[in-house]
Amino acid sequence: MIHSHSSGKHSLLKKMLAVCIAFAMICSVSISAFSVEASSENTDETVQSVMTEEAGDPEVAEAETDSEQTPGEEQTEEPEVTPPEDNMENPDADNAEPTPSEDNEQPADPTVTEQPEEPTVTEQPTATPTQVEELEKDKADSEVQTQDAKAKWPTPTPASSTTYSGKAAIYYLANPAGDPWTNDTGAWAPAQETSNTIGNINTDGATWEDGYVGNTVYKEKNIKSNVSKYITSWPDGSKGTTWTVKRGDATTGSYFTFVLDSIWDNYKTAISKDTGIALGDLNKEDILEITLTPRKISRDNGGTYPYHIDCALSIKSKSVFTAKFWVKDPGETDYTQVDAKNYKTGDSVVETTKAEIGSTKEVNGIIYVLDGWYPENETGGAYKDQKITNWNYTPNATELADGTVNFYAHYIPLYTSVNIKKLVTGNMGDKNKPFRFTVSVVNGNTNLPFKIDETQYTGSTKITLSDNQTRKLTQVPVGAMVTITEDDYSGSRYTTSCTIDGSASAGDRIATISNIQQLNNDTAHEVIFTNNKEAIPDTGLNLGTTPYILALGIVALGAGLLLFGRRKRQS
Incomplete structure (x- = not known):
């Protein structure tokens, strides 16, 4: 009876399995048919849409046709813009490029009506002789005013992008204590476009910088860096970073006289103002030599020599000297x-x-x-x-x-400093073990210089510290980010922590000071890393074999349960 009952269960299971398989097959066929029908409907809709677009709506087609014809119609109505005078000067202009139109007439360019800036092409008034005379007079007066303005203020002009090699006029400060960077012509001697001291320059490779007159900026006007590099010769043919002219010298004496005469009035006025010496007590004979030091090369100055070598002056005198401060x-x-x-x-x-x-x-x-x-x-x-x-x-x-x-x-x-200290704790901590650190000092993506024990580094370096040792970072720029990272010693069962100026750091192994500043009395910042290692209590077990012992115990327990169950059924 037990066997027959089991057979009945097996039969029922087979019937249920057959029903499930049949249901699955019916669902599969239905889903496939539905997919094909849906695909067919989408295809029909697409075909109908394409056919509709190809056939087109008559009203839409008519509108598009009208739109395409409109530019042509406007062109045929466009008036001619070429005046009769131009046609008389070029009688063959109409035959230059015949058009394919039936009446062989050239339609007007539709873009002409969009050019309001040339209204004088169609309407050109004829000036009377009196009007012409007045216009010429106004033009002459305007040019005079322009020249007067240029004499006082240089006109900003577009800077040339080409390298220049050739002659350049030499100008110098009318007052030795003047500003050598200004482009104000009134600050320089001799008068504008009157210098007869001519040197030679080659500006290949130079960087042109902006110039100024007051608040007016002149784009790419001057060479200010390594100026003497671009001076190939001075007026006497000599070469050098400066040029000295001396009283009575056979080679430079005439230049000395010209330079001194051109600055004397301004020079003695400035000397009298600064020193209190009366103007009548200042003598040209006290001036022994003048050294010209090029401070900039300027361009687009107008005149015969648009390039200038602008120099500061050092004047050797028996009675006065000049002090200059540079930053x-x-x-x-x-x-x-x-x-x-x-x-x-x-x-x-x-x-x-x-x-x-x-x-x-x-x-x-x-x-x-x-x-x-x-x-x-x-x-x-x-x-x-x-x-x-x-x-x-x-x-x-x-x-x-x-x-x-x-x-x-x-x-x-502006500098500050940082002390890095190491402490090792715990009954298993190795007091003699060297622990390695990486130190970096940066500003954004820029590596900054700093020192450790008088040795300079840039960006980052590595150091080692043992228990109770300290290394000092010096010349750390204020505003920089200082990062100190200890290597990972967790595999040796060390637990690492750190403090910055007495406060716990957010990172156990990493100490970061962003935007570092000076402390009161310029004392050093202090970063302390502590590594702790404690002994593990002896349990008598070898932790390396513990997993295997546990697995063996589970297997033995399972075997015992099986054996117990078998004996119970037999009994």
């Missing part, structure tokens, strides 16, 4: 004159107030500070490490050799 801004390669004054021989120079030492500038997120004033070296440039600490300053004979003493200042990054 180099962050990221620049050249110094810019910020102040100048004339002094009596033997007087001390007063520190300028137009550039304050210790003042700061922020450039691209980095803070820079004006470092200090440096005297000039033997070649007239700035000393790199000798700073003037006592003012007023008395220049020596070497500095006054050319009649001008220069003072230089530049901006340097």
Whole structure:
């Protein structure tokens, strides 16, 4: 009976399985048929749409036809724009390009009516002799006014993109303490377009920079960097970064006389104003030599020589000298004159107030500070490490050799420092183990220089620290981002944490100081990394074999249950 009952169950299962298979086949056929019908309907709709578009709506077709014909109709109604005078000058113009139209007439260009800027083509009034005379007079007066304006203010003109090689007129500051970057013709001597001192230049490879007169900017007017590089010869045929003319010299004496005569009135007025010397007490004979230092090459100046070599002057005199102050801004390669004054021989120079030492500038997120004033070296440039600490300053004979003493200042990054310290804790921590760190100092995508123990790095470097050791980062630019990352020692069961200036860092192995600033009294920032490692209690088990022991126990338990069940059924 048990077997028959089991057979009945098997029979019922087979019947149910057959019904399911039959139902699945019916559903499959129905779905396929539905898909084909839907596809056929979509195809019919597409064909009908295409046929409709090809046949077209008669009203739409008629509208499109009218639209296509409209330009042609407008052209046939367009009046001729060529005046009779032009046709008389060129009687064959009508036969130049015959058209394929039946009446062989040229239709007017439809774009002519869209050119309102040429109304005089169809209506050209005839001027009377009196009107012509008045127009010529107005034109002449306008040209005179234009020339007067150019004499005072240079007219901005489009800069040439071609390299120039040839002659250039030499101009120089009428007052040695003047601004060498201005393009104001009134600041330069001799008078505009009257220089007879001609040098030669080649501007190949030069960078043209904007010039100015007051608030007016002249695009790509001047060469200001490495100016002497583009001067191929001075008026006497000599070469060099400067040009010195001397009284009574066989080669340069005539140039000396011309230069001195052209600046004398302005020069003695400025000297009297700065030093208090009476005008009547200033003598040309006190001037011994004049050194011209090129400060810029300017172009598009008009006249015979549109290119100028614009020079500053150092005048060697028995009675006076000139002091000039120069500043180099962050990221620049050249110094810019910020102040100048004339002094009596033997007087001390007063520190300028137009550039304050210790003042700061922020450039691209980095803070820079004006470092200090440096005297000039033997070649007239700035000393790199000798700073003037006592003012007023008395220049020596070497500095006054050319009649001008220069003072230089530049901006340097404002610095701070960071101490990096290592601590190892826990009863299993290795006090002698060196732990490795990566240190980086950047500003955005720019790598910045810094020092560790007097060694300079740029961007990043690696260091090692053991327990209770400290390394110091110095000359870290204020505003930079400092990141210190310890290697991952979790595989050796070390737990790492860090603090920045006493506060816990967001990253266990990474300490980041964004936009780092100076602390009070310029103390150093402190970053401490702590690595802790504790001993694991001895349980008597080898953790390496524990998974296998557990698996063996599960297998044994399963075998016991099977055996117990079998014995129970047999009993």
